[in-house]
Amino acid sequence: xxxxxxxxxxxxxxxxxxxxxxxxxxxxxxxxxxxxxxxxxxxxxxxxxxxxxxxxxxxxxxxxxxxxxxxxxxxxxxxxxxxxxxxxxxxxxxxxxxxxxxxxxxxxxxxxxxxxxxxxxxxxxxxxxxxxxxxxxxxxxxxxxxxxxxxxxxxxxxxxxxxxxxxxxxxxxxxxxxxxxxxxxxxxxxxxxxxxxxxxxxxxxxxxxxxxxxxxxxxxxxxxxxxxxxxxxxxxxxxxxxxxxxxxxxxxxxxxxxxxxxxxxxxxxxxxxxxxxxxxxxxxxxxxxxxxxxxxxxxxxxxxxxxxxxxxxxxxxxxxxxxxxxxxxxxxxxxxxxxxxxxxxxxxxxxxxxxxxxxxxxxxxxxxxxxxxxxxxxxxxxxxxxxxxxxxxxxxxxxxxxxxxxxxxxxxxxxxxxxxxxxxxxxxxxxxxxxxxxxxxxxxxxxxxxxxxxxxxxxxxxxxxxxxxxxxxxxxxxxxxxxxx
Amino acid sequence: xxxxxxxxxxxxxxxxxxxxxxxxxxxxxxxxxxxxxxxxxxxxxxxxxxxxxxxxxxxxxxxxxxxxxxxxxxxxxxxxxxxxxxxxxxxxxxxxxxxxxxxxxxxxxxxxxxxxxxxxxxxxxxxxxxxxxxxxxxxxxxxxxxxxxxxxxxxxxxxxxxxxxxxxxxxxxxxxxxxxxxxxxxxxxxxxxxxxxxxxxxxxxxxxxxxxxxxxxxxxxxxxxxxxxxxxxxxxxxxxx
Amino acid sequence: xxxxxxxxxxxxxxxxxxxxxxxxxxxxxxxxxxxxxxxxxxxxxxxxxxxxxxxxxxxxxxxxxxxxxxxxxxxxxxxxxxxxxxxxxxxxxxxxxxxxxxxxxxxxxxxxxxxxxxxxxxxxxxxxxxxxxxxxxxxxxxxxxxxxxxxxxxxxxxxxxxxxxxxxxxxxxxxxxxxxxxxxxxxxxxxxxxxxxxxxxxxxxxxxxxxxxxxxxxxxxxxxxxxxxxxxxxxxxxxxxxxx
Ligand code: SF4
Numbered sequence: 019x020x021x022x023x024x025x026x027x028x029x030x031x032x033x034x035x036x037x038x039x040x041x042x043x044x045x046x047x048x049x050x051x052x053x054x055x056x057x058x059x060x061x062x063x064x065x066x067x068x069x070x071x072x073x074x075x076x077x078x079x080x081x082x083x084x085x086x087x088x089x090x091x092x093x094x095x096x097x098x099x100x101x102x103x104x105x106x107x108x109x110x111x112x113x114x115x116x117x118x119x120x121x122x123x124x125x126x127x128x129x130x131x132x133x134x135x136x137x138x139x140x141x142x143x144x145x146x147x148x149x150x151x152x153x154x155x156x157x158x159x160x161x162x163x164x165x166x167x168x169x170x171x172x173x174x175x176x177x178x179x180x181x182x183x184x185x186x187x188x189x190x191x192x193x194x195x196x197x198x199x200x201x202x203x204x205x206x207x208x209x210x211x212x213x214x215x216x217x218x219x220x221x222x223x224x225x226x227x228x229x230x231x232x233x234x235x236x237x238x239x240x241x242x243x244x245x246x247x248x249x250x251x252x253x254x255x256x257x258x259x260x261x262x263x264x265x266x267x268x269x270x271x272x273x274x275x276x277x278x279x280x281x282x283x284x285x286x287x288x289x290x291x292x293x294x295x296x297x298x299x300x301x302x303x304x305x306x307x308x309x310x311x312x313x314x315x316x317x318x319x320x321x322x323x324x325x326x327x328x329x330x331x332x333x334x335x336x337x338x339x340x341x342x343x344x345x346x347x348x349x350x351x352x353x354x355x356x357x358x359x360x361x362x363x364x365x366x367x368x369x370x371x372x373x374x375x376x377x378x379x380x381x382x383x384x385x386x387x388x389x390x391x392x393x394x395x396x397x398x399x400x401x402x403x404x405x406x407x408x409x410x411x412x413x414x415x416x417x418x419x420x421x422x423x424x425x426x427x428x429x430x431x432x433x434x435x436x437x438x439x440x441x442x443x444x445x446x447x448x449x450x451x452x453x454x455x456x457x458x459x460x461x462x463x464x465x466x467x468x469x470x471x472x473x474x475x476x477x478x479x480x481x482x483x484x485x486x487x488x489x490x491x492x493x494x495x496x497x498x499x500x501x502x503x
Numbered sequence: 504x505x506x507x508x509x510x511x512x513x514x515x516x517x518x519x520x521x522x523x524x525x526x527x528x529x530x531x532x533x534x535x536x537x538x539x540x541x542x543x544x545x546x547x548x549x550x551x552x553x554x555x556x557x558x559x560x561x562x563x564x565x566x567x568x569x570x571x572x573x574x575x576x577x578x579x580x581x582x583x584x585x586x587x588x589x590x591x592x593x594x595x596x597x598x599x600x601x602x603x604x605x606x607x608x609x610x611x612x613x614x615x616x617x618x619x620x621x622x623x624x625x626x627x628x629x630x631x632x633x634x635x636x637x638x639x640x641x642x643x644x645x646x647x648x649x650x651x652x653x654x655x656x657x658x659x660x661x662x663x664x665x666x667x668x669x670x671x672x673x674x675x676x677x678x679x680x681x682x683x684x685x686x687x688x689x690x691x692x693x694x695x696x697x698x699x700x701x702x703x704x705x706x707x708x709x710x711x712x713x714x715x716x717x718x719x720x721x722x723x724x725x726x727x728x729x730x731x732x733x734x735x736x737x738x739x740x741x742x743x744x
Numbered sequence: 745x746x747x748x749x750x751x752x753x754x755x756x757x758x759x760x761x762x763x764x765x766x767x768x769x770x771x772x773x774x775x776x777x778x779x780x781x782x783x784x785x786x787x788x789x790x791x792x793x794x795x796x797x798x799x800x801x802x803x804x805x806x807x808x809x810x811x812x813x814x815x816x817x818x819x820x821x822x823x824x825x826x827x828x829x830x831x832x833x834x835x836x837x838x839x840x841x842x843x844x845x846x847x848x849x850x851x852x853x854x855x856x857x858x859x860x861x862x863x864x865x866x867x868x869x870x871x872x873x874x875x876x877x878x879x880x881x882x883x884x885x886x887x888x889x890x891x892x893x894x895x896x897x898x899x900x901x902x903x904x905x906x907x908x909x910x911x912x913x914x915x916x917x918x919x920x921x922x923x924x925x926x927x928x929x930x931x932x933x934x935x936x937x938x939x940x941x942x943x944x945x946x947x948x949x950x951x952x953x954x955x956x957x958x959x960x961x962x963x964x965x966x967x968x969x970x971x972x973x974x975x976x977x978x979x980x981x982x983x984x985x986x987x988x
Contacts, residue, residue, distance in 0.1 A: 042725070045725065045726055046726075049722075049726040050726070079526065079528065082517070082526070083517075083523070083526040084513050084517065085510045085511075085513040085514045085517060085519070085523075086523070086525065086526055087526075088509075088510060088513060089506075089510055092506060094706070097706060097707075098707065098710070102506070104504045104505065104506050104508075104509035105504060105509075106504045106508075106509070106512070110504060154733065155723070156721045156723040156724070156732060157721075157723035160723070160724075173722070173723055173726070174723070175723055175724070176723070176725075176726065178724070178725075179725060180724055180725050180727070183724055199724040199725060199727040199729050200727075200729045202724060203721060203724070203729040203731070203732055204731075206732070207731070207732055207733055210733065211639075211733070214733070215635075215639065230531050230698075230701075231698075231701050231706075231708060233708075239719065239720050239721060239722075239732070240719050240720070240721050240732035240733050240734065241672060241719035241732055241733035241734025241735075242732070242733045244668070244672050244713060244733075244734065245672065245733050245734075247711075248668040248669060248672065248711075249669075259513070264528045264530065264531055265528065265530040265531045265698070266530075266694040266697055266698050266701070267530040267691070267694050267695065267698065268530070269690065269694055270689075270690055270691040270694055273690060274690070281722070284563070284566070284567065284655055284656075284716075285567065285655035285656070285657060285714070285716040285717075286716065287567075287568075287715065287716055287717050287718065287719050287720055287734065288713065288714065288715060288716070288719070288734070289657075289713075289714035289716070290711070290712070290713055290714070291711065291712040291713075291714075292710070292711060293707075293708060293709065293710055293711070293712075294710055295710065296662075296710050296711075297663075297707075297709065297710050299663055299664045300662050300663060300664070300710055300711075301623055301625075301631075301634070301662065301663075301664065301665065301666065301667040301668075302631070302634075302635070302662070302667050302668055302669060303662060303668055303710055303711060311509070313509065313512065313513075317512050317513055317515075317516035318516070320513065320516040320517060321515075321516035321517070321518070
């Protein structure tokens with residue numbers, strides 16, 4: 019995927035003006051977010067909180083020795099008869115998959131949902147080299163047919179209406195128009211069933227990988243994950259290296275958190291554990307198993323103690339559903355694979371902060387993300403850190419507007435001296451007079467600030483500051499009303 | 504990129520050297536004897552609470568979208584499956600080679616109804632391709648279970664000889680026959696049991712585990728729940744009490 | 745007698761001094777001995793939140809110096825209190841001595857409703873306000889300071905007030921400091937939802953504990969000619985309250 023992170027404002031404006039997108043975003047609130055809340059109540063909020071804390075402990079421990087656990091996972095995958103490939107970046111990872119396809123003469127690959135493969139822009143590379151890569155998750159399939167990128171990490175096509183999907187299917191697949199969600203799903207079932215049976219390679223993502231047993235775990239509802247890992251003769255699993263966890267027992271924590279946080283489910287329809295290729299005695303299953311482990315900026319997050327926590331993420335999408343900004347601008351505005359609050363943290367590590375500088379600032383810091391996160395990632399704190407990096411960080415990281423810099427310098431001067439501030443306010447109170455309407459301004463003739471008054475009035479400076487009121491009236495006065503007791 | 508290069512980049516990011524000691528992680532430190540002890544406790548607890556667990560399993564399974572049926576006897580269970588085949592107008596069924604079917608003459612019962620039953624077994628004149636064909640065409644896929652988990656209303660299946668991954672996946676209707684002794688309380692129990700299998704198998708716990716908690720489903724279009732995507736459209740859990 | 749120093753915040757000092765007056769009157773009425781360290785300006789939040797930590801730093805030190813002898817510091821703003829209590833000790837972490845001072849002062853610093861309920865242990869301050877009111881839970885107050893029940897308890901204690909709960913009261917109003925100008929259109933789009941929620945309450949006043957949010961919501965309510973007015977909690981809790 020080519021980052022379009024620099025176009026955030028433009029893409030956001032487009033989403034704000036798109037009534038269908040706005041309608042879909044409203045639905046996220048009443049759908050996923052409320053389902054999550056119900057699921058937590060069923061489990062009890064106390065139990066939920068204990069799981070979250072335990073998950074944090076496991077993630078912290080694992081990341082502290084990520085080198086060891088990645089190595090252990092690799093050893094055990096090999097012991098299970100699989101092959102492990104290491105990729106520094108997304109480009110390298112995609113190349114590895116292409117090589118496997120080429121070596122085996124693969125013409126058609128079926129894909130389960132994998133956000134990592136979006137980082138790799140894998141479909142494009144494969145297609146350019148004569149390998150058809152077909153998305154099989156319904157949402158991803160829709161997105162692929164439409165030539166778009168995922169809108170949401172859990173529900174990639176959630177921005178499209180049923181009518182739009184029906185129209186798309188009619189255009190691309192020649193199916194009848196006006197089909198409803200159920201009919202469309204059946205069409206996808208029939209169409210993709212044949213492809214599953216023909217495919218030479220199945221590609222999947224990885225939700226968790228167990229180091230001790232060399233097992234990759236895949237969470238799905240549709241069954242396409244099982245199909246892609248059972249039918250084709252080759253299974254390639256793609257994972258970001260942080261997905262490793264030490265022991266099987268950890269699933270007792272993570273597989274309780276993920277379905278609830280993502281879709282409000284107690285359990286997904288399928289939870290699939292793959293430990294290498296089929297054994298001799300097995301009736302079926304792939305003959306080859308490949309695990310591609312990718313860094314792609316993750317070690318940058320790992321190295322920064324203030325950002326490492328971003329690697330705790332289990333990609334549930336809850337923070338997207340809760341974020342007031344995501345709920346207005348949707349997934350495409352962020353211009354990269356991972357949108358929303360967590361996207362604003364990890365994207366700069368993947369595409370570079372100067373290019374993605376709009377994202378950490380595109381937040382009200384309201385903290386809803388942190389509140390809903392199943393691993394309690396303190397996203398606001400990391401956004402603040404990235405903002406500081408962008409403004410005052412290392413030269414290669416910096417990307418600040420000179421105008422804003424000047425404004426804050428002036429502001430800093432004022433705030434450091436109450437005398438200067440008092441003098442400046444005197445001038446400002448005088449200047450604002452002609453514009454004031456009962457204490458409010460309808461226009462602010464200042465760069466940047468003029469935007470405030472596009473939709474809101476702005477208060478005028480009070481005639482007398484609190485400092486003045488204090489000196490004149492309050493300092494020596496006794497309470498204006500008799501005491502209560 | 505070479506493994507060593509990759510790991511050393513991670514090490515650099517962590518600010519550590521290659522000589523750091525092996526981290527201690529409690530769940531991984533349980534030796535076989537300890538793990539065995541844990542499993543014995545789990546088994547005992549499950550045995551003691553089996554009848555409650557079965558009720559809970561059926562309840563949770565229903566909430567997960569299974570059609571759950573508690574069979575009073577083997578005959579009752581078979582009758583359920585035969586009636587289901589009839590209701591679906593099923594002409595063919597594939598059946599995995601779980602042990603339960605040695606005790607349950609289900610094939611005969613189904614054949615009596617005119618349903619063609621194909622067990623998953625290579626044999627004279629039966630090739631892998633033919634089996635796969637049969638599974639892709641079958642109206643019913645019938646499996647046993649390796650474990651059933653009350654907490655989530657799930658059935659866990661492990662592939663092996665006679666047990667294909669596809670029986671519970673390709674046909675439009677999946678029937679899982681659960682026996683009482685397979686019912687456990689929580690997911691934690693399952694992971695503990697599988698780790699035991701891992702230790703006993705000298706580091707091999709088999710290639711695959713499918714934890715199935717209902718029929719396939721999606722909500723990818725406008726968050727409308729649609730049951731039946733790539734996997735079964737219907738899932739039945741028959742619990743032999 | 746409890747002694748408390750008022751940290752008025754820059755918004756109150758410059759734009760909404762009446763909130764400061766109400767706060768002082770309210771506290772005095774509860775027999776708190778209030779002082780106001782002259783020379784205080786801003787907690788540094790605007791700069792800190794925009795990445796300009798070097799400009800926030802001197803203001804953090806100013807707070808430490810001006811309030812070092814205070815028994816309690818009372819702040820009529822959730823986000824400024826969060827800046828002082830949560831972020832300032834972190835901002836000062838490069839200088840352990842200052843960081844330690846900040847941690848200690850942070851412990852004695854309270855947002856107004858928190859101070860009233862948790863320290864003074866009052867929920868009925870004898871206020872009366874015969875009108876329909878609703879409440880917006882400001883994000884930093886709620887999620888950085890964990891203050892959720894205190895303002896509601898205080899509102900329940902207002903005589904004559906008819907409380908109309910707001911749908912999604914804990915959702916952000918879209919202010920976010922400089923976010924409101926940087927991404928003005930997103931900010932107002934978020935705000936629109938909040939305004940609808942306010943509108944259906946048919947309240948005369950929307951009460952909150954942060955003039956940032958109130959200025960944001962208030963500016964839009966005025967622009968749209970809504971009858972609801974923004975009101976700081978301090979103002980709903982003095983006799984003969986009038987909207988700020
Ligand atoms: S940051 Fe937390 S809430 Fe957001 S996707 Fe990751 S795990 Fe889920």
